[in-house]
Ligand SMILES: O=C(O)CCC(=O)C(=O)O
């Protein structure tokens with residue numbers, strides 16, 4: 001039966017308001033949203049299973065690693081799952097995500113028991129805050145935590161679920177800085193490394209049994225110590241989004257413009273409409289959406305800068321075919337090129353290699369090709385030492401190979417670096433092109449251009465000036481050296 005309070009709450013907390021609160025505070029406290037009879041059933045089911053036996057190790061794991069209590073049977077039993085499905089929380093989440101987008105893996109239910117400290121031990125020692133689902137390589141793609149509280153925790157330090165209001169925004173600002181965008185991680189089986197920054201004051205949720213708290217996943221949180229007489233009982237449901245496979249190191253965000261915002265940096269929930277998978281066209285006309293991707297592509301400029309320094313690459317591509325990007329990062333350059341080329345009625349099949357884990361994000365932009373093995377995390381030297389072994393899904397040759405020849409890394413003085421250049425050239429199919437991006441200062445670019453030409457002319461005597469073209473970006477700050485493959489393989 002609904003109480004007057006819950007009716008008021010229902011009226012106030014429509015999805016739009018919830019979104020606003022999630023955006024502003026990072027969490028929303030929904031009072032008495034669970035039917036008391038359902039709370040009682042859940043508590044009874046949990047207490048029954050406690051009575052069946054609980055080992056010291058299990059208690060220790062719950063204390064230290066916050067693992068779930070209970071068997072799979074209990075976690076997926078009706079008394080527990082009713083706490084989500086029978087409440088308005090589930091309808092709300094469906095409205096926020098779009099019902100068709102919800103994905104609930106087996107482990108989406110966590111029964112979280114926080115046991116009291118021993119009598120006489122009133123030491124208050126707070127755990128560090130954390131974010132959930134930080135895995136090797138990044139944050140896994142889930143969007144919301146729905147916490148259902150089964151007993152009153154009306155005093156602080158009763159094992160209360162604890163949030164840091166607005167802390168999700170502080171973290172967002174921090175992770176948006178490219179220098180820190182990869183700074184949140186967990187070592188394999190190890191500790192979560194979180195940034196050492198001030199995320200504001202804690203707020204211990206003072207909950208009645210039957211209250212629900214919905215949290216943006218980027219909300220820093222923890223459990224408070226428990227010096228109350230009771231076991232703090234809660235059930236947390238983690239709601240995933242279908243379009244963000246859970247092994248993917250990005251977050252899930254819902255934006256008013258109907259696009260999922262990506263991010264190698266988690267950002268905010270800004271949802272008033274339902275989300276859809278990332279669409280490159282939408283992103284390319286919306287600087288807000290593209291900036292995190294541009295940052296993830298190792299470019300610190302604006303959206304306009306990105307376009308004025310990258311789009312000119314398409315001037316050198318005059319036919320449809322395969323395109324390999326060396327150092328493809330999150331795939332945004334490839335996606336931009338594909339999109340711009342499509343406007344010239346050319347279609348490109350993208351491939352990429354990248355030495356850091358940002359390559360995992362290519363999955364967002366190219367889900368099908370990613371599954372087919374077109375994107376590989378590997379360094380250039382290892383790749384070239386055995387391409388067919390390292391990248392079995394790659395063709396032997398590509399119509400276009402694009403390589404941003406970093407000024408700092410490749411000065412092409414050493415034989416080994418010259419060999420890399422030559423091997424790449426030999427991987428270009430006849431009538432194709434090797435495209436070398438030069439993104440240094442003008443003198444640096446000019447010097448590099450000459451060096452590349454010297455190496456190429458010496459190693460491939462049939463290559464001469466007529467096969468080499470130099471293009472400049474719109475703002476003249478960047479160059480592209482395009483070298484024709486001139487049937488070298490015939
Ligand atoms: O039990 C709580 O209040 C918080 C638990 C938690 O943060 C977790 O298990 O990830």
Ligand SMILES: [Fe+2]
Pocket residue numbers: 130131132221222
């Ligand atoms: Fe947590």
